[in-house]
Amino acid sequence: MTRSIAGRLALMFGVAVTLVSTIAGIALFAFQSEQLRHHKREELGARFQIVERMVKDSIYAYKWPFITAKLQDFTPPDGSLYFIVESPDPRFALRPAALGNAPRKGPRDGFDKTIISGQKYLTLARIVPAAGERPNVRLIIASRSKYVDETETGLAIGIAVMSLLAIAAVAALGWWIARRSLAPVDRLSEHARLLGAENLAQRLPTETLPAELSGLVLSLNDALDRVEDSYQRLSTFNADVAHELRTPLANMIGGTQVALSRNRPASELEEVLQSNLEELDRMRRIVNDMLFLARADQGEVAANLTVCSLAEETRKSAEFMAPVFEEAGVTLEIDGDAQVPIERALFGRAMTNLLDNAVRHGATPGRVTVRIAYDGDAASIGVSNPGAPIDPVHLDRIFDRFYRIDPARFNDGESHGFGLALVQAVARMHGGSVFAHNEPGRICIGFTVSRTERTAIRHDQGQPGAR
Amino acid sequence: MKILIVEDETKTIHYLRRGLAEQGYAVDYATDGEDGLHLACTGEYDAIVLDVMLPRLDGISLLGALRAERDTPVIMLTARDTVDDRLRGLGAGADDYLVKPFSFLELLARLQAIVRRGRGQEATQVRIADLHVDLIARRAIRGRRRLNLTAKEFALLALLARRRSQIVSKTIITELVWDINFDTNTNVVEVAIKRLRAKLEAPGEDKLLHTVRGMGYVLEPRDEAAA
Numbered sequence: 001m002t003r004s005i006a007g008r009l010a011l012m013f014g015v016a017v018t019l020v021s022t023i024a025g026i027a028l029f030a031f032q033s034e035q036l037r038h039h040k041r042e043e044l045g046a047r048f049q050i051v052e053r054m055v056k057d058s059i060y061a062y063k064w065p066f067i068t069a070k071l072q073d074f075t076p077p078d079g080s081l082y083f084i085v086e087s088p089d090p091r092f093a094l095r096p097a098a099l100g101n102a103p104r105k106g107p108r109d110g111f112d113k114t115i116i117s118g119q120k121y122l123t124l125a126r127i128v129p130a131a132g133e134r135p136n137v138r139l140i141i142a143s144r145s146k147y148v149d150e151t152e153t154g155l156a157i158g159i160a161v162m163s164l165l166a167i168a169a170v171a172a173l174g175w176w177i178a179r180r181s182l183a184p185v186d187r188l189s190e191h192a193r194l195l196g197a198e199n200l201a202q203r204l205p206t207e208t209l210p211a212e213l214s215g216l217v218l219s220l221n222d223a224l225d226r227v228e229d230s231y232q233r234l235s236t237f238n239a240d241v242a243h244e245l246r247t248p249l250a251n252m253i254g255g256t257q258v259a260l261s262r263n264r265p266a267s268e269l270e271e272v273l274q275s276n277l278e279e280l281d282r283m284r285r286i287v288n289d290m291l292f293l294a295r296a297d298q299g300e301v302a303a304n305l306t307v308c309s310l311a312e313e314t315r316k317s318a319e320f321m322a323p324v325f326e327e328a329g330v331t332l333e334i335d336g337d338a339q340v341p342i343e344r345a346l347f348g349r350a351m352t353n354l355l356d357n358a359v360r361h362g363a364t365p366g367r368v369t370v371r372i373a374y375d376g377d378a379a380s381i382g383v384s385n386p387g388a389p390i391d392p393v394h395l396d397r398i399f400d401r402f403y404r405i406d407p408a409r410f411n412d413g414e415s416h417g418f419g420l421a422l423v424q425a426v427a428r429m430h431g432g433s434v435f436a437h438n439e440p441g442r443i444c445i446g447f448t449v450s451r452t453e454r455t456a457i458r459h460d461q462g463q464p465g466a467r
Numbered sequence: 468m469k470i471l472i473v474e475d476e477t478k479t480i481h482y483l484r485r486g487l488a489e490q491g492y493a494v495d496y497a498t499d500g501e502d503g504l505h506l507a508c509t510g511e512y513d514a515i516v517l518d519v520m521l522p523r524l525d526g527i528s529l530l531g532a533l534r535a536e537r538d539t540p541v542i543m544l545t546a547r548d549t550v551d552d553r554l555r556g557l558g559a560g561a562d563d564y565l566v567k568p569f570s571f572l573e574l575l576a577r578l579q580a581i582v583r584r585g586r587g588q589e590a591t592q593v594r595i596a597d598l599h600v601d602l603i604a605r606r607a608i609r610g611r612r613r614l615n616l617t618a619k620e621f622a623l624l625a626l627l628a629r630r631r632s633q634i635v636s637k638t639i640i641t642e643l644v645w646d647i648n649f650d651t652n653t654n655v656v657e658v659a660i661k662r663l664r665a666k667l668e669a670p671g672e673d674k675l676l677h678t679v680r681g682m683g684y685v686l687e688p689r690d691e692a693a694a
Contacts, residue, residue, distance in 0.1 A: 277680070277682065281681060289652075316646075320641070320645040324653060349651070352651050356651075356652065
């Protein structure tokens with residue numbers, strides 16, 4: 001139960017109301033009992049005044065029996081009230097028989113308490129000054145406080161019972177209120193239970209939620225968006241890989257079966273083997289690139305870092321790409337420089353892919369520009385080529401594996417759709433990122449590398465694709 | 468020339484033995500690490516091709532034990548292309564490594580390179596039919612015609628000439644001509660070959676630079692009538 005919010009709230013409400021009602025109950029009881037006693041004293045005081053006047057007035061011994069008779073008349077037979085007159089002169093004394101001769105020493109003057117025959121009494125005593133024959137006498141009225149005590153007990157029980165009832169009621173109400181307030185949470189968990197890989201588009205409802213929960217749910221929905229996106233990319237990626245591998249496999253299986261189905265001259269068989277080899281080489285490259293991307297996904301970072309001039313490294317890649325550039329009639333210009341720690345092979349890999357992309361997709365003849373600059377904690381390398389602007393919808397996704405702006409160009413030989421994904425992997429292995437934007441008449445695609453050497457190899461991030 | 472293959476995959480052994488034997492190598496093989504180590508320590512081999520993942524004794528341990536006794540050149544075959552494997556392999560004393568899936572041509576090229584390391588000077592001049600390549604003067608002449616080549620084009624021609632009649636793969640070309648040791652998905656080599664061929668083979672001249680589909684390129688005179 002302590003794990004349940006409703007249960008805990010009910011418990012806390014109970015504790016709170018117990019505390020409050022105890023304090024209130026004690027205060028109420030104290031006030032009431034004080035009132036009660038005050039009332040009792042006033043009553044006793046009024047009686048005392050009447051009797052005192054009678055005692056005062058009787059200054060002769062012969063009149064005293066009248067007084068005692070009258071006082072005995074006043075004394076109820078149930079023993080709830082006694083009149084006592086203590087006097088050095090026995091002619092002016094009064095002592096009810098019920099008292100026996102137990103408390104020789106009477107209660108103090110003023111209000112006091114005493115016990116007569118085992119019962120509690122409230123007493124009021126005062127000296128009546130001597131007058132005439134009468135010496136100083138002490139008049140005591142004892143009134144049984146049983147009634148007050150009983151009332152007090154009753155009051156205490158009443159308050160206690162009321163308090164207990166209130167505690168129970170508040171705890172129960174608290175539990176009910178908490179359950180009601182938490183009902184949206186229950187509904188959420190109902191919805192959450194329906195979430196799964198088979199219906200990724202499902203989101204938690206936010207319309208009927210209280211303000212305190214909607215923030216949480218919005219964040220959860222955002223997280224679901226990201227998961228869905230990664231999942232979609234991953235499953236699209238898997239499908240693309242399968243497709244990409246299935247085509248050469250089908251070619252090889254079919255081609256080989258046809259070749260073997262009858263006797264053929266060696267030259268024909270050779271041709272089949274050569275064709276197979278081409279397909280196999282294509283598959284080998286796909287598998288190697290996938291492994292490389294998987295390593296980057298698993299958080300591998302560049303090792304063997306050396307501080308290099310990025311312009312110099314770019315020039316090396318450009319030298320390699322020179323035949324392709326010349327063939328296409330594209331010139332290359334390298335602008336700026338930065339000295340940054342990089343793993344040269346990885347940088348070269350990214351650079352050749354970017355240059356290849358620029359010459360493949362750029363307008364020809366034309367000029368490709370590589371711009372290198374420091375950018376805060378990083379250095380950025382942007383490769384721009386002339387061409388029509390890319391729709392912003394595609395700009396974000398060109399670094400996705402197998403992503404092609406034009407699906408019709410799915411099978412265009414050399415490129416198998418990993419080029420810019422590899423650039424992204426290299427950037428990430430260097431603590432950088434990728435960027436792509438349209439410039440007037442040109443498209444610029446590039447990446448950044450961190451300027452600081454990160455020696456620690458990260459091995460977190462278990463799931464590839466889930467980033 | 469004697470080669471030892473230590474590899475537990477029988478299909479791999481089968482094609483390596485056949486391929487290497489056809490290239491004139493004598494081939495022994497072992498299918499587990501302990502047999503491999505025994506053979507390596509007792510036989511006289513010019514080079515050892517060593518798989519990393521082996522039963523009984525893994526390749527790295529085998530290499531460590533071998534290096535305590537001998538310095539036979541070793542080419543490691545690794546399945547996982549991770550930095551760690553590479554460093555461990557080279558740190559343990561491997562002379563070179565190849566990542567599976569590797570091409571046979573590449574293995575052959577690396578074996579030749581390793582075995583050649585201990586040899587003397589290479590030829591300084593190569594003559595193929597009417598093509599004359601002067602590797603010192605960096606000059607190429609076809610018949611009476613001097614070829615006007617760029618530095619990289621000459622490097623490409625020199626590579627093919629030195630390995631005349633051998634198939635040279637694109638990977639080896641990118642590695643040796645441009646010093647690039649990673650997979651590139653570009654068609655640079657095709658374009659470079661095409662441009663070299665245009666300069667090398669004027670109309671009417673015999674074809675010397677041949678494309679072997681799926682494998683690479685070979686520089687040799689071919690009897691057109693027989694083809």
